Amino acid sequence: KAGVTQTPRYLIKTRGQQVTLSCSPISGHRSVSWYQQTPGQGLQFLFEYFSETQRNKGNFPGRFSGRQFSNSRSEMNVSTLELGDSALYLCASMAGTLGANEQFFGPGTRLTVL
Amino acid sequence: AQKVTQAQTEISVVEKEDVTLDCVYETRDTTYYLFWYKQPPSGELVFLIRRNSFDEQNEISGRYSWNFQKSTSSFNFTITASQVVDSAVYFCALSGPEYTGGFKTIFGAGTRLFVKA
Numbered sequence: 001k002a003g004v005t006q007t008p009r010y011l012i013k014t015r016g017q018q019v020t021l022s023c024s025p026i027s028g029h030r031s032v033s034w035y036q037q038t039p040g041q042g043l044q045f046l047f048e049y050f051s052e053t054q055r056n057k058g059n060f061p062g063r064f065s066g067r068q069f070s071n072s073r074s075e076m077n078v079s080t081l082e083l084g085d086s087a088l089y090l091c092a093s094m095a096g097t098l099g100a101n102e103q104f105f106g107p108g109t110r111l112t113v114l
Numbered sequence: 115a116q117k118v119t120q121a122q123t124e125i126s127v128v129e130k131e132d133v134t135l136d137c138v139y140e141t142r143d144t145t146y147y148l149f150w151y152k153q154p155p156s157g158e159l160v161f162l163i164r165r166n167s168f169d170e171q172n173e174i175s176g177r178y179s180w181n182f183q184k185s186t187s188s189f190n191f192t193i194t195a196s197q198v199v200d201s202a203v204y205f206c207a208l209s210g211p212e213y214t215g216g217f218k219t220i221f222g223a224g225t226r227l228f229v230k231a
Contacts, residue, residue: 033219043205043221056218088157100147100166100209103219105159 025093
């Protein structure tokens with residue numbers, strides 16, 4: 001069974017640009033969550049999608065948005081990039097609907113904002 | 115609000131030493147789940163264990179063991195006879211139904227473990 005895949009793996013952008021990151025969950029998993037990982041703030045929850053609906057959202061500005069498609073693939077968009085958005089963005093998929101299940105993480109997309 | 119504290123930022127041991135990683139959590143939920151994940155240098159988090167709030171039985175898996183104590187809100191992780199391959203960042207996480215209609219997993223800050231040969 002293929003794992004969680006994320007594209008691209010690395011990205012360099014400049015301030016003010018926007019970026020879209022993609023995540024394909026494990027087949028059959030309908031829940032996809034996004035996290036931002038930085039040395040200073042650690043792993044922070046961005047949002048979670050289930051069956052194309054955003055179920056939960058972390059404390060991030062509106063510049064961060066996402067969506068999920070009918071095949072459970074998810075995209076995350078960051079508009080008007082700031083230097084502080086440089087981070088490793090991790091996607092995780094989960095079977096089932098409850099937080100009881102473990103998450104399976106992708107390798108991440110490392111975003112650098114110059 | 116939920117909170118996970120991993121007070122140890124970095125730990126350095128010599129191969130074959132035993133090491134314990136501490137995790138203390140806070141939650142108002144009576145039903146919740148605790149996890150440990152490992153993040154090797156490659157960056158991909160790997161699930162290690164899940165424990166629900168009603169199961170305080172300790173667990174052992176090979177060189178890994180976990181001690182869950184609700185009385186002290188702790189879920190500590192011990193690696194016995196550590197190996198160089200255990201070098202990684204280890205995250206403790208908490209998930210509970212605090213947020214209706216969905217779940218939100220809170221991660222601790224992580225403990226970076228260095229195992230020297």
